[in-house]
Amino acid sequence: MKACPNVVILKLFASMGIHMDASSGYEVRRAMAAGVSPASISLSTQELPDDFAELVDLGVKINACSIPQLERFGKHYANKGQPVGIRINPGVGSGGFSSSTTSFSKTNVGGPSSSFGIWNALVDDGTVGNIVTKYGLVVDRIHTHIGSGSDPSVWQKVAVRTLEYCKLWSTVQSCNLGGGYKVGRNPGEPTSDLQEIGKPVADAFRTFAAETGRKLQLEIEPGTYLVAMSGAVVSTVQDKVFTTGESGHVFLKLDAGMTDVLRPSLYGAIHPMTVLPGTGRDEDVGSETESVVVVGHCCESGDLMTPAPGQPEALAERVMRKAEIGDILVIDGSGAYCAGMSTKNYNSFPEAPEVMVDEKGNPYLIRKKQTLEQIIENEITPTGLTF
Numbered sequence: 001m002k003a004c005p006n007v008v009i010l011k012l013f014a015s016m017g018i019h020m021d022a023s024s025g026y027e028v029r030r031a032m033a034a035g036v037s038p039a040s041i042s043l044s045t046q047e048l049p050d051d052f053a054e055l056v057d058l059g060v061k062i063n064a065c066s067i068p069q070l071e072r073f074g075k076h077y078a079n080k081g082q083p084v085g086i087r088i089n090p091g092v093g094s095g096g097f098s099s100s101t102t103s104f105s106k107t108n109v110g111g112p113s114s115s116f117g118i119w120n121a122l123v124d125d126g127t128v129g130n131i132v133t134k135y136g137l138v139v140d141r142i143h144t145h146i147g148s149g150s151d152p153s154v155w156q157k158v159a160v161r162t163l164e165y166c167k168l169w170s171t172v173q174s175c176n177l178g179g180g181y182k183v184g185r186n187p188g189e190p191t192s193d194l195q196e197i198g199k200p201v202a203d204a205f206r207t208f209a210a211e212t213g214r215k216l217q218l219e220i221e222p223g224t225y226l227v228a229m230s231g232a233v234v235s236t237v238q239d240k241v242f243t244t245g246e247s248g249h250v251f252l253k254l255d256a257g258m259t260d261v262l263r264p265s266l267y268g269a270i271h272p273m274t275v276l277p278g279t280g281r282d283e284d285v286g287s288e289t290e291s292v293v294v295v296g297h298c299c300e301s302g303d304l305m306t307p308a309p310g311q312p313e314a315l316a317e318r319v320m321r322k323a324e325i326g327d328i329l330v331i332d333g334s335g336a337y338c339a340g341m342s343t344k345n346y347n348s349f350p351e352a353p354e355v356m357v358d359e360k361g362n363p364y365l366i367r368k369k370q371t372l373e374q375i376i377e378n379e380i381t382p383t384g385l386t387f
Contacts, residue, residue: 001027003180003223003336004231008356008366010034013226021178021221025049028060042219044087044143044178046116048072056082063087063143063176065117067127074135085141085176086128088165089117090158092146116145123165132169139169145178145221152197155179159201163208166216176219177201183228185333186270192225224336231335233260233352236278237327238297249293249315252323257296257303259349261331261338265302268312271331273305278326291317294329298347305331339367345375 001010001020005027010020011034019040022028024047031041038059048062048069049055053076056062063085064070073084092111122128132139144162146154159177166172181192201218209215239253263269273294277284293315296303308314323329344351350370355363 001031001223002340004227005030005340006354006366007034008364009227010036014040019219021223022060025051025055028055032058042085042141042176044085044145053077061085061141063141067118067122067131070118070128070131074131074137077135077137079136081136081138083138083140083171084132085143085174086123086139086165087117087143087145087178088123088162089114089119090144090146090161091120092154092158117143120161123168129168138171140171141174141176141219142166142169142172143176143178143219145176152193152200155197156200156204160204163204163216166208167212170214172214172216174217174219175205176221178219178221180224180336181222183224183333183336185228186272189270227335228333229335231333231338233331233334233338235260235329235331237275237323237325237329240323240325249317250290252292252294252329254294254296254305254329256331256352257298257305258300258343259296259298259346260342260344260352261296261305261334262341262343263337264305264307265312266341268307268310268314270307270309271305271333273318273320274330274332275321275323276328276330278324278328286321288322289319290322291319292323293317297349298343300346344370348372348375350375 002023007030010031014020014034014036019042020031020036022031022041022043022045024045025043028041028043032038038055042061042063043055044063044065046065048065052062052073061083062073064073065087070084070086073082089111118128131137142162142165144158146158155177162175162177166175181194181197182190184191205216205218233256235254235256237252238255240251241253242248242250258265261271264271277286292306294305296305302312304312304315306316306318308316339352339354342351350372351367353365353369354367356366357363
């Protein structure tokens, strides 16, 4: 659900029978507030919440993502036969902006450079099994997560290895092959081929069933794949400046930026962009183009909308229709990890409104623009503090 956690999106997917993969206790509570059944929520988190037992008792499924998490879980449910999932770092990953399967990448969550999950050696040497036995836990799910890359060979390798871990406990009922499916937002950019990835994985599950007599439930996490291309940021060119010389550029300054779309600044992600006339008239769509750098409204040099691919520290120009102040600039491919991963309130810019358009073209406001009063409502001047 972290890809796009608006309550209306959660309700829509829940109505389709889609379950929620939460990354924090707060996301769990947010999903439940949207009406999602606790039994339809799975929590894999870097920070096990203090109230994890309350969530489990409500029906939420938890995957232990570290040895300390597993110990905390086991101590609370000692000798009660409590089901628990185990998230394992399989030793390799596949990140959308990295070709390496083992080195650090901001979108690679598997391998020795990743803190996510229990390192596979701790499963192989019996550490995990000993804790499970000590507290009388029942392992009912094995979870691996490699990142948001699109390398089918990595997916297949990890799937086979994950199924080997499923053999360690006869109580395992579900195998979660986590990791988003890469979405190509731009021409020539690859999108994960679900058939290419899925067929060998399905074959591996059939082989597992033939060897063990157990049919596992396959769980996947296609959040980005479902929403990435369904959203766009509609902004206005509110200023235009230029520098001269060999390193000079024309800069378009938007009334949006990293407060709405952080992916370019964080990953060097490339989003499609379209300039439209501010008048709204088709006849004003010009044919003249220019090469520009697009930046956001924050007082931050990293608020860059056109980085070099995969290089958030490098400027890159984009050839687009010539834009004037007041024109509209649409940033497409913004349905995933944009509204939910923004730096809202930096420079005290408010959270942007969100609009959903139905299949008939009818727009609906699903999040209001934040007010200044809402930004500062939790700030307190203590009594007795003098200035």
